[in-house]
Amino acid sequence: MKIKMRNFGMMLMAVVALTLTFSNTTLANGEKNPKSSSIELKFIGHYENQPVFLLNLNNTEEDEFSITFRDDYGNVLYSGKVKGSNISKKFMLNTEEIGDNVLNVEVKAKKNDKSEIYQINRNRSYVDETVVNKVK
Template identity: 55%
Template sequence: MKNYSIIAIALVAFTLAFSNTTLANNEGPNNKHVTDLKFVGNKDNQPVFELSLNSAIEDEYTVTFRDEYGNVFYTDKLKGASLTKKFMLKSEEFGDAALHVVVRSKNNNSTEVYAINRSHSYVEETVVNKVK
């Protein structure tokens, strides 16, 4: 009986060591989501965003900026393996409406959506420091 448990443990270890890991949502090594959109600052009082597309193989991406009502402000096709592109948005065109950035990968047949929400706030701060 003891030999059977050792054989069973050895089989499980062997199976785990030589099996391929399958991830949920088809996120294998070639199908992983490789996009990153971040706010990098303002230029001439307009927001600037940076989109990074990192992939080991060349892919074709379609990038679309839409407002919450479906109006398209910008669309472009990008092709390459590792790409970085900055976008400066004219805030007067969309005001305070939420924007959606849709990034579609042609090879992976995947879509990622980012939401951009702007808010304005006024911060007043009072600081007291000991001088002596």
């Protein structure tokens, strides 16, 4: 149980560090409002020791989206379509099948032919920490 809590603590610290690192928005050409993407893919945690991702499609009008997961060799691991507006879909990766390969996720809107590609890299790190405290 201590190992799981320590891993959770390290994961939480990493998420907080990334949030603080990338929280500033720089606008090009002095734009007043940033153009936000209607497509968002983010890591939300683990389920049964497998990574889970949330895909948010924040479109106001109904559209059809094609979603494709490819490995770094271009092999299609998953392909599917969803239709609607303001869609949220969760994906769980089987790490035993994909190993530590880099994955590319392409989400393409049918109406405006807009496409966004995300890359998923899995990195593992183990921390061995030694602490010295003055007792007296």
